[in-house]
Amino acid sequence: xxxxxxxxxxxxxxxxxxxxxxxxxxxxxxxxxxxxxxxxxxxxxxxxxxxxxxxxxxxxxxxxxxxxxxxxxxxxxxxxxxxxxxxxxxxxxxxxxxxxxxxxxxxxxxxxxxxxxxxxxxxxxxxxxxxxxxxxxxxxxxxxxxxxxxxxxxxxxxxxxxxxxxxxxxxxxxxxxxxxxxxxxxxxxxxxxxxxxxxxxxxxxxxxxxxxxxxxxxxxxxxxxxxxxxxxxxxxxxxxxxxxxxxxxxxxxxxxxxxxxxxxxxxxxxxx
Amino acid sequence: xxxxxxxxxxxxxxxxxxxxxxxxxxxxxxxxxxxxxxxxxxxxxxxxxxxxxxxxxxxxxxxxxxxxxxxxxxxxxxxxxxxxxxxxxxxxxxxxxxxxxxxxxxxxxxxxxxxxxxxxxxxxxxxxxxxxxxxxxxxxxxxxxxxxxxxxxxxxx
Numbered sequence: 487x488x489x490x491x492x493x494x495x496x497x498x499x500x501x502x503x504x505x506x507x508x509x510x511x512x513x514x515x516x517x518x519x520x521x522x523x524x525x526x527x528x529x530x531x532x533x534x535x536x537x538x539x540x541x542x543x544x545x546x547x548x549x550x551x552x553x554x555x556x557x558x559x560x561x562x563x564x565x566x567x568x569x570x571x572x573x574x575x576x577x578x579x580x581x582x583x584x585x586x587x588x589x590x591x592x593x594x595x596x597x598x599x600x601x602x603x604x605x606x607x608x609x610x611x612x613x614x615x616x617x618x619x620x621x622x623x624x625x626x627x628x629x630x631x632x633x634x635x636x637x638x639x640x641x642x643x644x645x646x647x648x649x650x651x652x653x654x655x656x657x658x659x660x661x662x663x664x665x666x667x668x669x670x671x672x673x674x675x676x677x678x679x680x681x682x683x684x685x686x687x688x689x690x691x692x693x694x695x696x697x698x699x700x701x702x703x704x705x706x707x708x709x710x711x712x713x714x715x716x717x718x719x720x721x722x723x724x725x726x727x728x729x730x731x732x733x734x735x736x737x738x739x740x741x742x743x744x745x746x747x748x749x750x751x752x753x754x755x756x757x758x
Numbered sequence: 759x760x761x762x763x764x765x766x767x768x769x770x771x772x773x774x775x776x777x778x779x780x781x782x783x784x785x786x787x788x789x790x791x792x793x794x795x796x797x798x799x800x801x802x803x804x805x806x807x808x809x810x811x812x813x814x815x816x817x818x819x820x821x822x823x824x825x826x827x828x829x830x831x832x833x834x835x836x837x838x839x840x841x842x843x844x845x846x847x848x849x850x851x852x853x854x855x856x857x858x859x860x861x862x863x864x865x866x867x868x869x870x871x872x873x874x875x876x877x878x879x880x881x882x883x884x885x886x887x888x889x890x891x892x893x894x895x896x897x898x899x900x901x902x903x904x905x906x907x908x909x910x911x912x913x914x915x
């Protein structure tokens with residue numbers, strides 16, 4: 487990096503730290519003129535733009551960065567945040583998972599933050615689907631009720647009906663409509679009835695829902711990011727205090743799959 | 759908020775939610791208005807005459823690295839809450855327990871499990887005495903509990 491670009495970048499960092507994102511963003515832009523194509527300057531500016539909610543600009547900065555540095559974890563992490571803000575859930579999750587893989591590979595300290603980002607993507611994707619499902623169900627119910635009312639009115643308008651027969655028709659339709667509403671009500675209740683989060687899906691260190699469980703030789707599984715935090719302080723098994731290194735951890739693939747499947751249906755469990 | 763503090767805040771919020779609904783017998787949550795300091799009451803449930811019909815108040819102080827680092831746990835003295843007599847509990851409420859030390863702590867421990875360990879530490883005790891040198895210790899000690907290098911000379915007590 488040229489001395490000029492370096493100086494502008496550091497000035498930008500200072501403004502960013504102080505919470506002045508607008509000035510920081512301008513300084514990173516100037517630095518990029520002095521040193522075009524510098525990947526770190528792109529991710530720094532993306533970070534400032536994230537704070538300013540300039541989602542589209544974040545995305546273009548990150549994409550530029552990735553052209554020069556395809557291994558930029560930060561670019562994928564910021565892309566995930568911007569796409570999530572734009573409600574592009576699949577894109578957001580895809581980038582979060584890529585950033586996650588990179589963190590694991592490089593033992594990056596951002597693992598905890600990226601883990602939460604991945605879980606947030608899953609949760610919001612579920613919430614969006616859930617909202618849509620509810621909306622569809624309630625508009626369907628509305629339509630069906632209207633149809634039944636039309637049928638009933640037609641039957642009531644039939645020629646030559648006695649008052650007593652009319653009464654019967656009315657009661658018959660009222661009964662049918664009540665049953666129909668009951669069916670919709672039941673399905674709503676089933677959705678709303680939030681099951682308890684199963685203990686097997688909860689990490690005993692963070693108490694969070696597990697995203698990437700790893701297992702130790704005791705047979706107990708933990709969230710990878712929590713284990714990393716713990717092992718940084720003490721190279722011991724949390725249960726037995728026997729020596730344990732990061733290399734000893736194994737992914738618990740079956741548990742991960744069970745957690746993923748549970749989240750598909752129960753995105754709320756991320757914030758249990 | 760630094761990332762570790764966020765980690766601590768999340769875990770504490772969930773831990774609180776869990777114990778608000780459900781605590782084992784003899785353990786009561788008294789106050790947890792913020793995420794730095796909680797108070798709980800414990801009772802010894804068997805008929806150990808040393809602790810019968812008494813309730814003890816515990817104070818938990820959490821740092822920003824909880825649960826990677828242990829909380830600071832002490833007994834608090836109030837008019838109706840004495841400091842339990844025990845060879846590992848100083849009369850100022852400081853507890854000498856392996857589990858709460860830098861070496862013995864594990865992040866899978868939690869408020870509930872610490873309370874249960876203290877309950878069983880009292881349950882199993884038959885000695886009506888304070889740690890050796892209690893008076894001098896209480897008078898002289900200016901260290902925070904976590905900075906005291908206890909000598910766990912007898913883990914059977």
